[in-house]
Amino acid sequence: MITTTGLTKVYQSRGREVTALDGVDLHVREGEVYGVIGQSGAGKSSLIRCVNLLERPTAGTVTVAGQDLTALAGRGRRAGKELREARSRIGMVFQHFNLLASRTVQGNIELPLEILGVSGQARTRKALELLDLVGLADKAKSYPGQLSGGQKQRVGIARALAGEPKVLLSDEATSALDPETTRSILQLLRDLNQELGLTVLLITHEMDVVKTICDSAALMRNGRVVESGTVTGLLATPGSELAHELFPVGGTASGPDRTVVDVTFHGEAAARPVISQLSRTYNIDISILGAAMDTVGGNQIGRMRIELPGRFEENVVPIGFLREQGLQAEVVDGEPAGPAGIPAQTPAPHSKEVAK
Amino acid sequence: MTWSEMQPLLTQGTIDTLYMVLWSAVVTVAGGLPLGILLVLTDKGGLLQNVLVNKVIGVIVNIGRSLPFIILLIALIPFTTWVVGTFIGPSAMIVPLAIGAIPFFARLVETAVREVDHGLVEAVQSMGGSIPTIVRKVLLPQALPSIVSGVTTTVIVLIGYSAMAGAVGGEGLGSKAVTYGFQRFDNQFMLITVVLLIVIVTVIQLIGDGAVRLLARRGRTTS
Numbered sequence: 001m002i003t004t005t006g007l008t009k010v011y012q013s014r015g016r017e018v019t020a021l022d023g024v025d026l027h028v029r030e031g032e033v034y035g036v037i038g039q040s041g042a043g044k045s046s047l048i049r050c051v052n053l054l055e056r057p058t059a060g061t062v063t064v065a066g067q068d069l070t071a072l073a074g075r076g077r078r079a080g081k082e083l084r085e086a087r088s089r090i091g092m093v094f095q096h097f098n099l100l101a102s103r104t105v106q107g108n109i110e111l112p113l114e115i116l117g118v119s120g121q122a123r124t125r126k127a128l129e130l131l132d133l134v135g136l137a138d139k140a141k142s143y144p145g146q147l148s149g150g151q152k153q154r155v156g157i158a159r160a161l162a163g164e165p166k167v168l169l170s171d172e173a174t175s176a177l178d179p180e181t182t183r184s185i186l187q188l189l190r191d192l193n194q195e196l197g198l199t200v201l202l203i204t205h206e207m208d209v210v211k212t213i214c215d216s217a218a219l220m221r222n223g224r225v226v227e228s229g230t231v232t233g234l235l236a237t238p239g240s241e242l243a244h245e246l247f248p249v250g251g252t253a254s255g256p257d258r259t260v261v262d263v264t265f266h267g268e269a270a271a272r273p274v275i276s277q278l279s280r281t282y283n284i285d286i287s288i289l290g291a292a293m294d295t296v297g298g299n300q301i302g303r304m305r306i307e308l309p310g311r312f313e314e315n316v317v318p319i320g321f322l323r324e325q326g327l328q329a330e331v332v333d334g335e336p337a338g339p340a341g342i343p344a345q346t347p348a349p350h351s352k353e354v355a356k
Numbered sequence: 357m358t359w360s361e362m363q364p365l366l367t368q369g370t371i372d373t374l375y376m377v378l379w380s381a382v383v384t385v386a387g388g389l390p391l392g393i394l395l396v397l398t399d400k401g402g403l404l405q406n407v408l409v410n411k412v413i414g415v416i417v418n419i420g421r422s423l424p425f426i427i428l429l430i431a432l433i434p435f436t437t438w439v440v441g442t443f444i445g446p447s448a449m450i451v452p453l454a455i456g457a458i459p460f461f462a463r464l465v466e467t468a469v470r471e472v473d474h475g476l477v478e479a480v481q482s483m484g485g486s487i488p489t490i491v492r493k494v495l496l497p498q499a500l501p502s503i504v505s506g507v508t509t510t511v512i513v514l515i516g517y518s519a520m521a522g523a524v525g526g527e528g529l530g531s532k533a534v535t536y537g538f539q540r541f542d543n544q545f546m547l548i549t550v551v552l553l554i555v556i557v558t559v560i561q562l563i564g565d566g567a568v569r570l571l572a573r574r575g576r577t578t579s
Contacts, residue, residue: 052482054478054481054482078403078404078487079481079486084484084485084486085484086484087481087482087483087484088483088484090482091482092479092482094475094478094479096473096475098473098475098476098478098479099479100476100493100494100497100498101498102497102498102500102571103497111480111483111493112483112484114493115480115483115484115485115489115493116484159479159483162483163483163484169482
């Protein structure tokens with residue numbers, strides 16, 4: 001649905017060149033919720049703005065719904081008619097909502113319809129319908145200044161849907177909201193994704209957002225996509241940084257002569273009581289040091305850090321059992337820093353997210 | 357002078373002043389509003405970025421603003437005569453008054469429009485809005501309270517200018533004050549014209565403030 005190839009964006013800033021995007025290849029399939037995560041300055045914002053060409057990419061192409069948008073861009077800074085038409089079929093929601101304070105809620109939702117040239121009565125009907133969809137049917141005549149943050153974002157979402165887009169871009173839509181409101185907005189996005197078959201590309205710096213609603217995710221750093229794939233696919237990838245961040249586990253061995261193992265659950269094996277089977281089969285005591293499990297789409301996925309008595313050499317067989325069950329088992333060596341393969345610049349994946 | 361002698365002079369003076377000020381204000385808004393918007397749009401990073409146009413408008417506006425009005429008034433006499441046919445009288449004064457106030461108002465509009473949150477522009481762009489749409493539906497409505505407040509300030513500046521215009525062939529309270537109050541040493545008359553001007557300025561300021569309040573009541577929080 002959305003494909004970018006070799007997307008590059010270089011900014012000129014006081015004679016210096018700043019590369020915000022460095023050859024980003026992204027592929028978002030139709031009907032999925034795709035999350036791009038990264039720290040600020042990683043290039044997420046530039047990426048999402050390049051998708052509807054609010055920013056002109058320096059190089060590379062963007063294709064949305066089979067249409068090559070970069071080809072429509074033309075030379076000048078002004079957006080031509082074709083590009084504007086293409087944009088009207090891509091909804092966008094913003095971190096700071098970007099509602100017009102001088103218009104009522106209904107007026108804000110009618111704005112894209114005015115741009116599309118929809119007649120007055122049809123606009124009103126559509127706006128009220130959309131307000132109902134986002135659960136704000138009673139706020140049509142209110143002004144944005146009278147709404148809470150969550151309500152404003154609902155208006156923003158209703159407005160983004162006015163042109164009946166197939167694709168919704170979400171630019172940190174929940175970053176200005178409290179956790180509870182964040183959950184309700186994410187739930188709304190999820191519902192819209194399922195009910196309307198809407199493809200959602202969102203950028204965020206919150207792992208929770210990815211964990212809650214994303215089918216697929218990409219990790220960005222320094223303008224590049226470091227890792228990407230479906231959430232289950234990432235979990236199945238040994239040493240995946242995103243999987244470690246999405247399902248962080250902590251805890252260190254309670255003493256010497258203990259083996260610490262990180263077990264990753266995904267797919268079928270997650271449905272079976274593997275840990276208790278392990279315990280019974282080999283008659284060993286297992287301590288759970290930490291776990292991060294979630295049910296995504298009816299499947300249990302996540303990671304668990306367990307401790308087995310005895311050194312690694314003594315536990316080769318039980319670990320083999322876990323692997324036979326289709327689980328991934330990685331032995332954690334004595335390093336308290338966590339699994340190998342995580343670069344030092346990732347701030348303690350084990351403590352950051354667990355606290356939430 | 358007795359009151360019955362003063363009264364027709366004051367009435368005519370007030371009418372002439374209001375006539376000059378209001379018409380020149382209309383011309384000023386018609387000329388200054390597009391200039392102010394153009395200054396923002398053509399600026400670096402603007403939607404219609406055009407360094408040359410921006411610089412040219414900027415220089416013209418700055419020249420217009422740095423000339424003392426009384427000089428501009430005299431310098432424009434040929435131009436005024438060409439446009440109106442004469443350079444004397446209230447109608448002729450509308451030309452230099454408007455030309456003097458347009459750069460001032462254009463800068464006020466520029467400041468007001470520049471303060472509009474760029475996120476709103478981006479939102480309308482993402483809906484497929486064209487630049488005229490952005491100006492009409494975002495920049496102008498969002499900047500309206502500031503622009504109205506700028507109109508108030510401009511009208512009051514125009515009242516000051518119109519009094520000066522009175523000294524160079526114009527009509528209005530300024531001219532009456534010069535002729536009767538200053539040249540005939542009639543302090544009482546002078547005092548009354550001053551009070552009248554203060555009343556006019558105050559009423560205009562009150563109307564302007566009221567209009568801004570009315571516009572701002574629509575829940576003008578930045579979001």
